[in-house]
Amino acid sequence: MSMERARRDRFTSIAPSAGEFKAACILTGLFFFLVTPLVVQAVIGFATSGHFALPNAHLLDAYGGLLHGQFGVGLRPSVAETLPPHALMWVLTAVGEVLVLGAAAVVGMWMRGLTGATSLHGLATPAQAAEALGVPRLRKSADVVRPDLYARSQRRGPVRSKRRAANQPEERTL
Structure with a gap:
């Protein structure tokens, strides 16, 4: 390994750029925003019927039901009937979204501090x-x-060594 390569490797920043960090945060936030209603539905379904209420093969149907304001679409009828009323499910989903948002903010700040994005690690x-x-x-x-x-x-030009300046006159080329 050459000296130049070792020096370049030492001074290469491995921290994500601000754009990469923002894109990762947006995609992660979107994922958690979309999955939280289904997780709340699964947890409430487990509490009421003893089975996790996840729409395994009917994911698009479940999101279509959520867009129309109805929980339980895409689930087995026996599990869907045990879910509480839709208004209560939406309140629980809002609470779940707030909890997820708070946890994501804490983890995001921790990761930003850990990776050094938008900070000056090593500098006082x-x-x-x-x-x-x-x-x-x-x-x-x-x-x-x-x-x-x-x-x-007082510096007017490039810095010269003291030995050269004392022993040799400066050469000028035209």
């Missing part, structure tokens, strides 16, 4: 740097810490 905040080094030292070495913001005014 200005307050941490001032606490560690002291404000006078930070101001004295501002051109080293942030050369993009605090450039030295």
Whole structure:
């Protein structure tokens, strides 16, 4: 492995970009939004009849029933009859959606902190740097810490080594 490749591998960011993170959040949120009514139906069906009320082969029928405001479509009739009234099922679904949204927000914030998306992992905040080094030292070495913001005014050209500058005159080519 060459030195350049090792250096490039060390400084390559593996954190997802902001666009990738947003797309993953949107797709995950959409999945959980669509699956929550069926999970609530399954849990309530298990509580009332002892069987999980999942529409295994009739998923499109179940979502069609939900679009029309009816739970139990696509299930066996014996399980569908034991479900509570539709209004109560919608209230329980809304509670389930709030719980899922809260859990997704907590997990999303944890993942963002873990992967470093939209953060500066490894860099100190200005307050941490001032606490560690002291404000006078930070101001004295501002051109080293942030050369993009605090450039030295006496520097006019590229930096040359002191040995070359002392021993050899500068060559100019036209």
